[in-house]
Amino acid sequence: MTLAGRVTLLAYVLGWRLVRLLPGALAAWLFRRAADLAWRRGGRGTTRLRANLARVVPAGTDLDALTRSALRSYARYWMEVFRLQDMPTDSIVGRMRVLDEARLRGAHATGRGMILALPHMGNWEQAGAWLVATGVPFTTVAERLRPEPLFDRFVRFRAALGMEVVPLTGGEQPPAELLTERLRAGGALCLLADRDLSEAGVEVTFFGAPATMPPGPAALALRTGAALLPVTLWFDDDGWSARIHPEVEHTDVQTMTQVLADEFAAGIAAHPADWHMLQRIWREPVR
Numbered sequence: 001m002t003l004a005g006r007v008t009l010l011a012y013v014l015g016w017r018l019v020r021l022l023p024g025a026l027a028a029w030l031f032r033r034a035a036d037l038a039w040r041r042g043g044r045g046t047t048r049l050r051a052n053l054a055r056v057v058p059a060g061t062d063l064d065a066l067t068r069s070a071l072r073s074y075a076r077y078w079m080e081v082f083r084l085q086d087m088p089t090d091s092i093v094g095r096m097r098v099l100d101e102a103r104l105r106g107a108h109a110t111g112r113g114m115i116l117a118l119p120h121m122g123n124w125e126q127a128g129a130w131l132v133a134t135g136v137p138f139t140t141v142a143e144r145l146r147p148e149p150l151f152d153r154f155v156r157f158r159a160a161l162g163m164e165v166v167p168l169t170g171g172e173q174p175p176a177e178l179l180t181e182r183l184r185a186g187g188a189l190c191l192l193a194d195r196d197l198s199e200a201g202v203e204v205t206f207f208g209a210p211a212t213m214p215p216g217p218a219a220l221a222l223r224t225g226a227a228l229l230p231v232t233l234w235f236d237d238d239g240w241s242a243r244i245h246p247e248v249e250h251t252d253v254q255t256m257t258q259v260l261a262d263e264f265a266a267g268i269a270a271h272p273a274d275w276h277m278l279q280r281i282w283r284e285p286v287r
Helices: 005-023 025-042 042-057 063-086 089-094 101-109 122-131 148-160 174-186 216-226 254-272
Strands: 096-099 115-117 140-143 164-167 188-192 200-207 209-213 226-238 241-243
Touching: 005 063, 005 164, 025 042, 025 063, 042 254, 063 122, 063 148, 089 096, 089 122, 096 101, 096 115, 096 122, 101 226, 101 241, 115 122, 115 216, 122 140, 122 188, 122 216, 122 226, 122 241, 140 174, 148 164, 148 216, 174 188, 174 216, 200 216, 200 254, 209 254, 216 226, 216 241, 216 254, 226 254
Parallel strands: 096 241, 115 188, 115 226, 140 164, 140 188
Antiparallel strands: 200 209, 226 241
């Protein structure tokens, strides 16, 4: 492991331990201060976040204020991740508000498999813990982090919450094969689906401009007959909210992925500060 890798791992391990020991109000205050510091300093991630947000809000929006709010939202995500294992199950469930939950329960009850496709919004780790706690175990895919021990730590963290985690690369078998097996057995998947990490992304129109998104959710649904449900998430002052969007009709990969993009766009437009996208999405720079 490189020196930089050791430093990164140590920072995460210490942060994970220390944040769990702090009173909740103090931890939240510290993470807000860290977000504000990141906003004042700028930097590549903050600049990219601001450019992404510029595409999703009306002209004339105060982008500086929105970017600051979005960084605070992202800081809240990390603070809650560090503390999630210590959060009582009744709090994870009781503070979660799910709109149109019947769509999720109905799709799961059919036994034909279910894919929940999400953008990077709100706290998807907490939403996964809620899903498991309310009777829907699921499998997800994780991008490999560096250094490797950090990736292993996140896998153990998610496994402790009841999730099955499949590495995007370097696993014992290609992830698509295992995910197909899970769906054909009537299982559920949760897949982050607003950022393409491959060379085979599907071109979509996203907020009026060309972007690429992963073909996996639609391709798996077509291959297995599983239900494909878009989900958007956001923070409330005292908890979390989610919306289960209508099931995507089985047509073809491009059409279905465009439907996902449209549903994601609706959720992001309603709650732009809770979209944590610090990487490039669109092919062309914002005008």
